[in-house]
Amino acid sequence: MSILVAKKTFLKKKSPLEMKRFIAGLLLFCLPLFALAQDPAPAGDAASGDVANGETIFKQNCASCHNTSAEKSVGPGLKGVQQRHEFPWLVKWIHNSQAMIAAGDPAAVALYKQYNQAQMTSFPNLSETDIKDILAYVEEANAAPAAVAGAPAAAGAPAAQSGAPSDLFVLVLVALLVVMLLVLGVLLVVVTLLSKAVSGDAAAGQTGTPFMERLKGTLTKTANNPAIRSATIWVFVLLVTKALIDGAFNVGVHQGYAPKQPIAYSHKLHAGEYKIDCNYCHTGANRSRSAHIPSANICMNCHGVIKKESPEIQKIYAAIENNQPIEWVRVHNLPDFAYFNHAQHVNVGGLECQQCHGEIQNMEVVEQRSSLTMGWCIDCHRKTDVNTKGNAYYDKLVQVHNEGSKENLKVADIGGLECSKCHY
Ligand code: HEC
Ligand code: HEC
Ligand code: HEC
Ligand code: HEC
Ligand code: HEC
Ligand code: HEC
Structure with missing residues (x-):
């Protein structure tokens, strides 16, 4: 208006x-x-810091196995857990449930049996305050179930009202x-x-030619102007050339590749919402060349109990019964003549997965975000400082380097641009 x-x-x-x-x-x-359009501040509960802290800890450590409601997942739903156990018992349990079971605590042994001897992770680092906060969060979640993600209603509709900017x-x-x-x-x-x-009109005093005719005249004149014509042709030629060159450079580059997978496995759900650590499934990333794709057994650690009835989960069962691996479609793939090692980058270099793979934890379907070209590798090696802290191996090298240069030690300085490091 x-x-x-x-x-x-x-x-x-x-x-x-x-x-x-x-x-x-x-x-x-x-x-x-x-x-x-930006992220609206999370509504409410700023006043009760305990609940917020509890929520963070719960989502990071417990949500992969527990609901805040009464609904079972890997472990029992935690609704009303404070009525089932005394606080000191809960602290002991969360710090080390296996020790309690081994010691023969009757409640602990019974639980363990009831849950088919599934082992709960130990959390010796959580303080009593942390545990109080978690319990406060669980209680709060049950007081206002719709407002809290992690309650079953919210879990059913992942990320719907997560407050992220749309x-x-x-x-x-x-x-x-x-x-x-x-x-x-x-x-x-x-x-x-x-x-x-x-x-x-006013200047010439003529009212004869109607406006539309003169407009047409102006346009024709513009179109016939040789300068404008050749400029247009040049712009066109340049655009086409650029498109062709870009096309040629992109032969063999699969940036944006996001194939459909045989099972609708979602990183957004597992790594994003449930915060399962990347290394839980990609066990090789820290210690070997390949990051590894998890076998069906790793899925069964949880899906032996969770969502058994889902047709997607049934595919995991079928793979195990037929003794056939799940045929995941490979997304990232360097040519055989290039050598890349995960442990070197993740463990030694201290890089985050996201620096190369993008925000995997927000992807419903994995997509190749980086070009994976030689230029991409080299570019990062030129720009990135070597992670030398606490690595005695580099001490001498850093000392020598700093005597001759003001710049930090880059990957390029330790041989990151040598052909033979990446090509056999
Ligand atoms: C790897 C899965 C897993 C994780 C992670 C986990 N738990 Fe558990 N939890 C279980 C299982 C399974 C049981 C059932 C007992 C058993 O089999 O050991 C359980 C039992 C419990 C119980 C007893 C519940 C009852 O109804 O008596 C409490 C309390 C509990 N967990 C709290 C926590 C808290 C708090 C966290 C996060 C700090 C957490 N758990 C993280 C798997 C897990
Ligand atoms: C619960 C197990 C699980 C967790 C946790 C997990 N992933 Fe995955 N990941 C998979 C499976 C299964 C595939 C193969 C199917 C697919 O591509 O979606 C995969 C595929 C990938 C791929 C593509 C592999 C290819 O074919 O090139 C990348 C990259 C990846 N994950 C990175 C991550 C990162 C980063 C994290 C942590 C933020 C993570 N994953 C957490 C199970 C997991
Ligand atoms: C640490 C526990 C854990 C592991 C390991 C795990 N998942 Fe899940 N998965 C979950 C949870 C929790 C849900 C959400 C269940 C719900 O919506 O109630 C889920 C949901 C799913 C769904 C959606 C099911 C549906 O119909 O809504 C699929 C598909 C799935 N997982 C596949 C996999 C695959 C494949 C693997 C192995 C690579 C795997 N999961 C490993 C915990 C796990
Ligand atoms: C320095 C960049 C870089 C970092 C950091 C990185 N990756 Fe990769 N990742 C790659 C490249 C390049 C490939 C393709 C490797 C190939 O084809 O040989 C790949 C492939 C993969 C694959 C497919 C299977 C395989 O190993 O070939 C998975 C899964 C994967 N990455 C997961 C991860 C996870 C999880 C992390 C973090 C713990 C991570 N990556 C960190 C660059 C990286
Ligand atoms: C995001 C930045 C980044 C990208 C992208 C990257 N690297 Fe690296 N790379 C590093 C860092 C950091 C190190 C140093 C690790 C260390 O401290 O040894 C490294 C080290 C290496 C080394 C060992 C060099 C030496 O002299 O010890 C090789 C080989 C290597 N990278 C190969 C590759 C290949 C192949 C690619 C592309 C497919 C690639 N890198 C992409 C950051 C990157
Ligand atoms: C940091 C790692 C790295 C270094 C150092 C490196 N390359 Fe590469 N190179 C790659 C990767 C990765 C590819 C595959 C790129 C692709 O598939 O697009 C590649 C591809 C190539 C190709 C195939 C053509 C192409 O672009 O796809 C040639 C030829 C080549 N490299 C030569 C060299 C020579 C010569 C050197 C030394 C001056 C060198 N490379 C150093 C990583 C490296």
């Missing part, structure tokens, strides 16, 4: 200064919309802005033509 009014006034006055002011105004008008919303806003600017541009042209027509 305000835009319409603004447009009208603008059309009446049509001075260039007004025009600029109008555009500035429009941008100012749009800014708050962008701000709105990409679609931002996209729509940007599109709107672009359309508005385009409309403004067209308006500006029309206004210029109109004002020219009016002032032209």
Whole structure:
């Protein structure tokens, strides 16, 4: 509405200064919309810091095996757990349940039997306050089940109301802005033509040629102008050449490749929402060349109990029964003549998986985010400092390097650009 009014006034006055002011105004008008599109602050519970802390700890450590409700997953639902056990018992249990079972604590032994001798992870590092916070969070979650992710209702609809900024919303806003600017541009042209027509008419005193004819005349003249013509042809040629060159460089590059997998396994759910550590499944990343794709047995650690009835989970059972591995489609694949080692980068180099693979924990289906070209490897080796802290192996090297250079020791300085390091 305000835009319409603004447009009208603008059309009446049509001075260039007004025009600029109008555009500035429009941008100012749009800014708050962008701000709105950003992540809204998490509602409520800032006052009760304990619950928030408990929620963080719970989601990081417990949510992969426990619901806050009464519903079973790998372990029992934790609703009402404080009525089932005394606080000191809970502390002891969470610190080391296996020790309690071994010591023959009757409640512990009974639980262990009831859950088919599934072992709960020990958390010796959690303080009593942490555990109190977790229990406070569990209680709070049951008081207001809909408000808390991790309660079954929220678990059923992953990430729905997680408060993340909606990409679609931002996209729509940007599109709107672009359309508005385009409309403004067209308006500006029309206004210029109109004002020219009016002032032209006044100057020449002629009213004979209708406006449309002169508009047509102007356009034909523009189209016939040799300078404009050759400029257009040049732009076209350049665009086509660029597209061809880009195409040639992209032969064998599979950035963005995201094949459909045989089982609808989601990293967003497992690594994102349930915060299962990457190394739990990709056991090789820290200690070998290959990160490894987990075998069906690793899935069964949890899916022996969780969601057995789901058709997707049944595929895991079928694979195990038929003694056939699940045929995951490989996403990242270097040519055989290039050598890449995960342990060197993750363990020695201290890099995060995400630096090379992108935000895997937000992907429903894994996608190759980096180009995996030689240029990509080299580029990072040129820019990245070697992780030398606490690594005695590098001490001497750093000392020698620092005598001759002001820059930090880069991967390139330790041979990261040598052909034979990456090619056999
Ligand atoms: C790897 C899975 C796993 C993780 C992670 C886990 N638990 Fe457990 N938990 C279990 C299992 C399984 C049981 C049932 C007893 C058994 O088999 O040892 C259990 C039992 C319990 C019980 C007893 C519940 C009852 O109803 O008597 C409590 C309390 C508990 N866990 C708290 C926690 C807390 C708090 C965390 C996070 C700090 C946590 N658990 C993390 C698997 C897990
Ligand atoms: C519960 C087990 C599990 C966890 C946890 C897990 N992954 Fe995976 N990951 C898989 C499975 C299964 C596949 C193969 C299917 C697919 O591509 O989705 C896979 C595939 C991948 C691939 C693609 C492999 C290829 O074919 O090139 C990458 C990269 C990856 N995971 C990285 C990660 C990272 C990073 C994390 C932690 C943020 C993580 N994964 C956590 C099970 C897991
Ligand atoms: C540490 C525990 C854990 C491991 C290991 C694990 N999952 Fe899961 N998985 C879960 C949880 C929790 C859910 C969510 C269940 C729910 O929605 O109630 C889930 C859900 C799923 C679903 C969605 C099922 C549906 O119909 O909603 C699929 C598919 C799945 N997992 C596949 C796998 C595969 C394949 C592996 C092995 C590579 C694996 N999971 C390993 C805990 C695990
Ligand atoms: C320095 C970049 C880099 C980092 C860091 C990195 N990866 Fe990779 N990853 C790659 C490349 C390159 C490939 C393709 C390897 C090949 O084809 O030989 C790959 C392949 C994979 C695969 C497919 C199976 C395999 O090993 O070939 C998985 C799974 C994987 N990465 C998981 C992870 C996980 C989990 C982490 C973090 C613990 C991680 N990656 C860290 C670059 C990286
Ligand atoms: C995100 C940055 C990054 C990317 C991308 C990357 N590397 Fe590296 N690379 C490192 C770091 C950091 C080290 C140093 C590790 C250490 O301290 O030994 C390293 C070390 C190496 C080494 C050992 C060098 C030596 O002299 O010891 C090889 C080989 C290597 N990378 C291969 C590759 C290949 C092949 C690729 C591409 C497929 C690649 N890297 C991509 C960061 C990266
Ligand atoms: C840090 C690792 C690294 C180093 C150092 C490196 N390369 Fe490569 N090189 C790669 C990777 C990875 C590929 C595969 C890229 C692809 O598939 O697009 C590759 C591909 C190639 C190719 C195939 C053409 C192409 O671009 O796909 C040639 C030829 C080549 N490298 C030569 C060399 C020579 C010569 C050197 C030394 C001056 C060298 N490389 C150093 C990682 C490296």
